[in-house]
Amino acid sequence: MGNRLSKIYTRTGDGGTTGLGDGSRVDKDAARVHAMGEVDELNCAIGAILVHPLDDEVRACLLDVQHALFDIGGELSIPGAAFVDDTYVEGLERHLDAFNEPLPPLKEFILPGGGPAAVACQTARAICRRAERRFVEAARAEEVSATSRRYLNRLSDLLFVLARVHARRGEGEVLWEKGRNR
Numbered sequence: 001m002g003n004r005l006s007k008i009y010t011r012t013g014d015g016g017t018t019g020l021g022d023g024s025r026v027d028k029d030a031a032r033v034h035a036m037g038e039v040d041e042l043n044c045a046i047g048a049i050l051v052h053p054l055d056d057e058v059r060a061c062l063l064d065v066q067h068a069l070f071d072i073g074g075e076l077s078i079p080g081a082a083f084v085d086d087t088y089v090e091g092l093e094r095h096l097d098a099f100n101e102p103l104p105p106l107k108e109f110i111l112p113g114g115g116p117a118a119v120a121c122q123t124a125r126a127i128c129r130r131a132e133r134r135f136v137e138a139a140r141a142e143e144v145s146a147t148s149r150r151y152l153n154r155l156s157d158l159l160f161v162l163a164r165v166h167a168r169r170g171e172g173e174v175l176w177e178k179g180r181n182r
Contacts, residue, residue: 016028016029018033020032020077020078020079021074021077021078021081022078022079022080024079030141031134031137031138031140031141031142032076032079032138032141032142032144034134034137034138035076035131035134035135035137035138035144036073036076036077037134038127038130038131038134038135039069039072039073039076039131039135039152040073041127041131042069042124042127042128042131043066043069043070043073045120045123045124045127045128046062046065046066046069046124047066048120048123048124049062049117049120049121049124049162050062050063050066052116052117052120052166053117054117057098058099058162058165061095061158064091065092065155065158068084068088068151071083071084071088072084072145072148072151072152075144075145075148076138076144076148079142079143080143082145082147084145084147084148084151085147086147088147088151089147089150089151089154092151092154092155092158093154095158096154096157096158096161099158099161099162099165100161103161103164103165103168106164108175108176109175109176110163110164110167110173110174110175110176111174111175111176112163112174113167113171113173113174114163114166114167114168114170114171114172114173114174115166115167115169115170115171116170117166117169117170118163118164118166118167118170118171119163121159121160121162121163121166122159122160122163124159125156125159125160125163128152128155128156128159129156131152132149132152132153132156135148135149135152136149
């Protein structure tokens, strides 16, 4: 394990740059740094889901996701690093299939709602999509992990399914009604 943070502020970022894990410095608004920030925000949103009453399987899955997101952040902070492999994506797909299997097929779009845990999942899903877009943006500028990008894509699907699971256990799914405001 690398150095532990004993001092939180260093003043080295006061000029608008930040240090990466390989010791290099980049602008704080670099595409890689934006992607790191979005992944960090996503991890916080997963934490916000975890404060709700959840089944043990959901809780364990989301804790694994938080660790994976830290691995993805590590990859972003160390250019060229590869911590995430196909087993991460395959694991998400297994969870996704298991949580989705008992749900009825969707015939309408659903709106965010259905109870606090469902809304927390939908919020995390939206943040995940934004993180994925930032990841794609970073990939245009430099090399980033295609596997981590796939992980984020699958994670947004998982969060959508978990929102459905919790809405059905809570207040029910809120179906979109086209033209309702007319």
